[in-house]
Amino acid sequence: MNLSSEFIDYTKTGFFSKTVADYIAGDIGLKPFYQHPVSIDGVKAAIQQRKKINTDRKLLADVLIKQYGKLTLTTKQQFNIQQLSNQDTFTITTAHQPNIFTGPLYFIYKILHTIKLAETLQKQLPENKFVPVYYMGSEDADLDELGHIYIDGEKFEWKTNQTGAVGRMRVDAVLIELIQRIEGQLLIYPFGKEIIDLMRSYYTDGTTIEQATFQLVNQLFAEYGLIILLPDNADLKRSFIPVIEKELKIGFSHKAVAETVAAFPHEYKVQASGRELNLFYLKDDKRERIEMLNAQYSILNFQLKLSEADILKELHEHPERFSPNVILRPVFQEFILPNIAFIGGGGEIAYWLELKKVFEAVNVPYPILIVRNSFVVISKEIKALAEKLHFSDLDLFKKETDLLNELVKRDTEQQLNLEKEKKNICAIYKDIKNVVTPIDTTLNQHVQSLHLQTIKKLETLEKKMLRAEKRKFQTQQRQLHKIKAALFPHNNLQERIDSVLPYYAHQGKDFIRALYENSLSLEQQFGILTEK
Numbered sequence: 380m381n382l383s384s385e386f387i388d389y390t391k392t393g394f395f396s397k398t399v400a401d402y403i404a405g406d407i408g409l410k411p412f413y414q415h416p417v418s419i420d421g422v423k424a425a426i427q428q429r430k431k432i433n434t435d436r437k438l439l440a441d442v443l444i445k446q447y448g449k450l451t452l453t454t455k456q457q458f459n460i461q462q463l464s465n466q467d468t469f470t471i472t473t474a475h476q477p478n479i480f481t482g483p484l485y486f487i488y489k490i491l492h493t494i495k496l497a498e499t500l501q502k503q504l505p506e507n508k509f510v511p512v513y514y515m516g517s518e519d520a521d522l523d524e525l526g527h528i529y530i531d532g533e534k535f536e537w538k539t540n541q542t543g544a545v546g547r548m549r550v551d552a553v554l555i556e557l558i559q560r561i562e563g564q565l566l567i568y569p570f571g572k573e574i575i576d577l578m579r580s581y582y583t584d585g586t587t588i589e590q591a592t593f594q595l596v597n598q599l600f601a602e603y604g605l606i607i608l609l610p611d612n613a614d615l616k617r618s619f620i621p622v623i624e625k626e627l628k629i630g631f632s633h634k635a636v637a638e639t640v641a642a643f644p645h646e647y648k649v650q651a652s653g654r655e656l657n658l659f660y661l662k663d664d665k666r667e668r669i670e671m672l673n674a675q676y677s678i679l680n681f682q683l684k685l686s687e688a689d690i691l692k693e694l695h696e697h698p699e700r701f702s703p704n705v706i707l708r709p710v711f712q713e714f715i716l717p718n719i720a721f722i723g724g725g726g727e728i729a730y731w732l733e734l735k736k737v738f739e740a741v742n743v744p745y746p747i748l749i750v751r752n753s754f755v756v757i758s759k760e761i762k763a764l765a766e767k768l769h770f771s772d773l774d775l776f777k778k779e780t781d782l783l784n785e786l787v788k789r790d791t792e793q794q795l796n797l798e799k800e801k802k803n804i805c806a807i808y809k810d811i812k813n814v815v816t817p818i819d820t821t822l823n824q825h826v827q828s829l830h831l832q833t834i835k836k837l838e839t840l841e842k843k844m845l846r847a848e849k850r851k852f853q854t855q856q857r858q859l860h861k862i863k864a865a866l867f868p869h870n871n872l873q874e875r876i877d878s879v880l881p882y883y884a885h886q887g888k889d890f891i892r893a894l895y896e897n898s899l900s901l902e903q904q905f906g907i908l909t910e911k
Contacts, residue, residue, distance in 0.1 A: 380886040380893040381911040382756070385772060386904040389750070392776050394872050398647045399725040399750060402732070403903050408644045412732040414745040417901055419503060421747050425719040426469060426507065428744045434717040435618055436464050439608075446609050450597065455604030459510040463717070468508040470606075471497045473722040473751065474712060476519040477546050477592035479537055479554065480528050480561075480578060481599075484882075485724060485751065485874040487891065490596070491898045492722050492752040494603045499900035513596060513607045514712050517546020517589040518659070518702045520666045528878040530564050532868055543664040544702070546589035546611060550582045558582060565880060570887035574880055599891060608716070611661075615715050616698035622710065622741050623658065623694055623701050627669075627676070628687070632657045632706050635736035643733065650730035653706040661702040668704075709734055713743050720747040752898050754906040755873050756882070761865050762909055764858050772907045779863045783849065783856055790855075791848050797837050804833055 389395040389403060402409055405416065414428070415421035440463050452460070462468040473489040481487065490513050497509040519525065525545045527536040535557055541548040558578050565571035581594040593607055610616075616623075625631050636653045643649060658669045660678045667680045669690075676685045685693065694701055703711045709731060712718070723731065728748050738745040757765075757772065765775060768786060775782075788796075808830040815822040849856065868876040882890045897908055 380889045382893045382897055382908040383911055384897045385907045385909075386899070386902070387773065387907065389753070389903075389905050391773065392753075392872075392905050394776075395725050396648070396729065398729045398732070401647075402728060402748075403750060409647075409732065412639065412643070412735055413748055414735065415747045417747060417749055417903060419901070422500060422504065422719060422901075425744070425747050426504075429469060429717060429719055430466070432742065432744050434715070436466075436717065438614060438618055439715060439717075440464055442612055442614055443606060443608065446593075446607075446612075450594070453601045453604065456601055456606060459508075459604050459606055462508045463510060465508060467506065468510060468717065470510050470512045470716045470718045471500070471720045471722070472512045472514050472712065472716060472718050472746075474514040474516055474708075474727075476516040476521075476525050477588050478525045478528070479557075479588065480582075481592070481595065481879055482525065482528060483875050484877050484879055485753065487599075487879050487894065488754060488874060488898075489722055489724070489751045490600055490605060491603075491891070491895050492749075492900075494600065494605055495895065495898040496720065496722065496749070496900040497604075511603070511605050512716060512718075513600075513605055514716070515546065515589065515592065515607060515609055516708065517592075517609060517611050518544045518661060518666065519546070520544055522548075528561075528880070529868065529876050530561060530878055530881050532864065533564070535561055541664060543666050544611070544661060546587060546592075546609075547664070548588050550584055550586045550588070550591060552584070554582060555584060561880065565884040568881070568884035571884040573887060574883045599888075603895070610711065610715065611699070611702075613697075613699035616701060616711075619711055619714055620694060620698055622707070622714065622743075623698070623703075624691060625741065626656060626658055626707065627690060627694070630655050630657075630671075631740045632710075632737045635740050636706060636733055639733050639736050648729070649733065650726060651705045651733065653704070657704045657706040659702040659704055660700055662700050666702060669701075705730065706734065706737060710737055710741060710743055713738065713746060714741075718744075718746050720749055722749045722751050724751050749901065750903045752906060753872065753874060754894070754897070754908050755866050757866065757907065757909045759910045761862055764862050768855060768858060768862075770862075772909070775862060775866055779859060782863075783852070783859055786855055786859070787849050787852050790852070793848055797841055801834060801837055804837070805830070808833075 390400045415425045440460055443460050471493050473493045475486050475489060478486060493511040493513065497511040500509045520543055522545055526539070527534055537554050537557055539548065539551055539553050558575070562575050565575055577595060577598055582591045589609060589611065593609065596607055633653050633655050640649050640652055654668065655671060656669050659666045660669050660681060662681070665680055667678050670677045676690045677683070721731065728750055731748050735745050770782065808826060812823055812826050815826060866873055897906060899906070
């Protein structure tokens with residue numbers, strides 16, 4: 380698939396927060412809340428900071444070898460895992476939950492950005508090695524967010540009765556039936572059977588969502604050397620016991636975040652303030668908050684009340700049962716990986732900006748934060764329609780109603796504004812004011828009120844004229860709606876709604892290759908990709 384690319388500032392899209400815009404711009408108000416700038420100098424500084432802290436590289440390599448098990452590693456993957464034992468090797472990481480069938484498009488974009496940045500840094504800093512890592516957030520329990528995908532505007536939802544961590548849920552008859560429904564949408568396309576066969580081979584009855592996602596993502600990205608890490612692992616969590624102990628004993632992370640939030644500039648929205656204890660208890664099909672009640676550790680839906688000695692004993696015997704929440708998960712990630720850069724979406728970057736003091740409290744290096752690549756993909760058909768309506772790519776980010784108004788005003792043969800008439804009205808009321816002023820100056824206010832009422836009525840008439848003229852542009856209106864539905868489904872960015880599945884069904888792995896070729900590394904810009 381051949382794509383031409385154009386890159387614009389995130390601010391021009393209208394879809395990103397002030398926090399993201401100001402972070403990318405290097406606004407001085409946010410500088411106290413992160414460690415390194417997004418630049419080669421920032422990368423070098425992050426490397427030097429990371430070198431001062433020991434990472435258990437042998438543990439990491441051993442866990443990865445076990446997790447890949449009987450899968451055949453590509454040459455790049457073998458090399459990358461081997462290199463992780465080297466003190467001059469560092470990871471570039473993105474994290475995401477195991478959405479069924481990879482979820483929205485931006486999941487793919489995050490991974491490709493991670494791969495491209497690792498390759499770019501390898502060329503620029505050849506004295507080091509850089510390994511791209513996808514850290515799977517499989518302990519997330521939000522099935523409402525992870526259990527559906529959209530294809531051509533239709534929502535396909537997994538309605539299972541399973542609860543707890545989504546990664547630990549198992550493929551059931553309902554999910555297999557969902558694949559059958561999706562099959563009807565995709566088989567008509569050249570690579571539809573290929574992607575359906577992949578889904579069927581990995582999402583098999585009884586397989587965990589974590590393992591199904593692991594295998595599907597590996598199939599898509601193994602050739603690029605991507606390493607997938609499954610952190611829901613007893614050995615990795617055992618290494619994290621000192622941090623979990625500190626959290627259980629003194630709730631250090633809540634205090635650190637509270638200090639940060641208190642100092643955070645008021646114009647930015649606080650994303651995640653956390654709790655007194657930022658840990659869950661994870662067992663079987665439940666993931667429940669650990670809370671401190673009456674000097675005991677309480678885990679409500681497990682009917683557990685534990686003393687400090689009891690919960691620490693449980694931690695040492697079963698570290699896999701302790702699950703960091705949104706505040707401590709990033710610390711766990713950076714603790715187990717020799718990481719220097721984290722690639723995340725706007726919301727992720729916003730809450731990471733609240734965590735610097737949490738990292739400092741346990742002496743874990745804080746990585747460079749990079750806003751992930753974002754794209755809108757414009758097909759040949761949609762591009763042709765936009766050109767027919769004489770709209771540029773940048774125009775398409777405007778609201779549909781604004782674009783339609785602009786089109787009608789531009790292309791109509793009728794006069795749709797009453798500017799000349801309003802000027803004449805102004806002149807008339809000026810004359811009236813000259814007449815009444817000698818009689819009683821207090822009448823001027825009444826004349827002004829009549830003037831404003833008349834202008835407002837004319838403006839209402841203008842809106843009615845435009846509305847009436849729009850009815851003559853129904854064909855263009857339908858075409859414009861088709862464009863907006865394709866590029867901004869549900870009035871959102873395409874990448875936040877659409878699944879990769881139909882794109883793969885149309886183009887196969889060429890679609891992923893084209894995205895890879897157009898991915899940026901440190902630039903942090905929004906990409907408009909147009910099919911040639």
